[in-house]
Amino acid sequence: MAPRFLFNEVVLQPTSLCNLDCSYCYVPHRKEDRRMQPAVTERLAASLAALPKHEHPIYLLWHCGEPLAVGPKHMKALFAPFEELRARGKIAHRLQTNGTLVDRAWCDFFIEHNVEIAVSLDGPPPANKHRLHWNGRESFEKTLRGIERLKEIGCETVLLAVVTEDRLGDAQELYDFFAKIGCVRLGINIEERVGTNLVRPMVRAARVDRFWSELHAAYRKNPVVEVRELALFDDWWRATGGAAPPPEEQITYRSNYLPTVGYDGGVVFLSTELLQCDAGKYGTFEIGNILEDTLDDLVRRAKKTPYVLDFLAGVDACKASCPYYSFCGGGFATNKFFELGTMNGTETRACVNARKRLFDTLAKERAGDMREAG
Numbered sequence: 423m424a425p426r427f428l429f430n431e432v433v434l435q436p437t438s439l440c441n442l443d444c445s446y447c448y449v450p451h452r453k454e455d456r457r458m459q460p461a462v463t464e465r466l467a468a469s470l471a472a473l474p475k476h477e478h479p480i481y482l483l484w485h486c487g488e489p490l491a492v493g494p495k496h497m498k499a500l501f502a503p504f505e506e507l508r509a510r511g512k513i514a515h516r517l518q519t520n521g522t523l524v525d526r527a528w529c530d531f532f533i534e535h536n537v538e539i540a541v542s543l544d545g546p547p548p549a550n551k552h553r554l555h556w557n558g559r560e561s562f563e564k565t566l567r568g569i570e571r572l573k574e575i576g577c578e579t580v581l582l583a584v585v586t587e588d589r590l591g592d593a594q595e596l597y598d599f600f601a602k603i604g605c606v607r608l609g610i611n612i613e614e615r616v617g618t619n620l621v622r623p624m625v626r627a628a629r630v631d632r633f634w635s636e637l638h639a640a641y642r643k644n645p646v647v648e649v650r651e652l653a654l655f656d657d658w659w660r661a662t663g664g665a666a667p668p669p670e671e672q673i674t675y676r677s678n679y680l681p682t683v684g685y686d687g688g689v690v691f692l693s694t695e696l697l698q699c700d701a702g703k704y705g706t707f708e709i710g711n712i713l714e715d716t717l718d719d720l721v722r723r724a725k726k727t728p729y730v731l732d733f734l735a736g737v738d739a740c741k742a743s744c745p746y747y748s749f750c751g752g753g754f755a756t757n758k759f760f761e762l763g764t765m766n767g768t769e770t771r772a773c774v775n776a777r778k779r780l781f782d783t784l785a786k787e788r789a790g791d792m793r794e795a796g
C-alpha cells in the first residue's frame with residue numbers, strides 16, 4: 423500500500439530577500455523582504471503535530487531566499503511553534519545559507535535549536551564570481567568567514583556548489599579547494615535553466631563529461647570530501663552490481679512530494695523552484711495555503727492536481743523509455759517544466775548533464791577498473 427504521507431522534508435521560506443544577487447539564482451522577489459510571519463509556522467506546526475503515523479523526524483529545511491536575512495530575533499519567533507515537536511524528536515531543522523551573515527548571535531541560535539547547516543559556495547574566488555552582493559562586491563571572504571565561525575561551534579563543513587559553463591574545466595582546482603577548507607560533504611549542481619534564471623547560456627553536455635571525469639580523478643587522489651553525485655553512483659553500483667534490474671523489478675519513485683511553504687503560507691509540491699513562479703499551462707503551482715488548509719488536506723489535493731499527475735506520468739514515461747531510470751528515478755520536475763513546458767516529459771538538458779553524463783563517465787571508469795583488476 424502506498425504511504426499516506428508522501429514526504430520526509432518540508433521546505434520553508436522565511437523571506438524572499440537575499441543579500442546576494444547570484445547571476446544564476448531562480449528565486450523571485452529576492453530584492454524584497456517578503457517575510458514569513460509566525461502565524462504561518464504556528465499553522466504548519468499544528469499540521470505536523472496532527473499527522474497520524476509518519477516516519478520521524480520530518481526535516482524542516484529553511485531555504486529559498488537567504489534565511490539569515492530575517493535576523494535571529496524574527497527567526498526565533500518562527501521556530502518557536504516547532505520547539506515542542508523538536509523536543510519529542512518529531513522534527514529537526516536544516517538550513518541552507520550563503521554564510522555571509524553568520525555571526526556570534528546566529529551561532530548561538532544554531533546551537534540552541536540544533537540546526538544542521540549547509541553553505542552555498544562555488545569554489546575559490548574566480549569560481550565564486552557569480553555570487554555578488556547587489557552593489558557588485560564579491561562575497562567570497564564573508565562566506566569563508568561564516569564557514570570558519572560555523573566550524574568553531576562544531577558544525578561540519580557541508581557545501582553546495584553551482585558549476586557554471588565557464589568553470590567546467592576546473593574540476594581538480596575546485597575539489598582541491600574544497601578539500602583544503604575542510605569540506606566534508608559537497609553537492610554539485612550543474613547550472614540549470616529554472617525559475618527566474620531563464621536567459622543565461624545552457625551548459626553543454628560534451629564539456630560536462632570531462633568535468634565529472636576530472637572530479638572523480640581528483641576524489642580518487644585524495645578521498646576526503648564526500649561528493650554527493652559520486653556517492654549516488656557508488657550506491658547504485660552497490661545495489662545493482664552494475665546492471666540495471668529488469669523494468670518490472672524497478673521501483674516507481676513516487677514517495678517524495680516535497681512540500682514547500684512560501685513566506686505567505688502558499689504551498690507548492692515537488693520542487694522549491696516552483697514557488698511563486700509563472701506556471702504556464704498549469705495556471706498556478708500553489709495547491710493551497712497552510713493558513714487555511716492542513717498539510718494532510720494539501721497532500722490529498724496534490725494527488726489530484728494536474729501538474730502533479732503530469733509529473734507522475736512523466737516518471738512512468740521515464741521508467742518505460744530511459745535506460746538510466748534505475749539510476750535516476752525520473753524526477754527533475756522543475757527542469758521538465760522549464761525546459762519542455764510540461765511535467766509529463768522525459769529528457770531535459772539538466773538530466774543529461776546531472777545524470778546521464780555522470781553515469782556514463784563513472785560506469786566507463788568502473789568498467790576500466792574492473793578490467794585492470796582482473
Ligand code: SF4
Nearest residue numbers: 740744750752769773
Ligand atoms: S535521465 Fe532524464 S530521461 Fe532518464 S529517467 Fe532521468 S529524468 Fe528521465
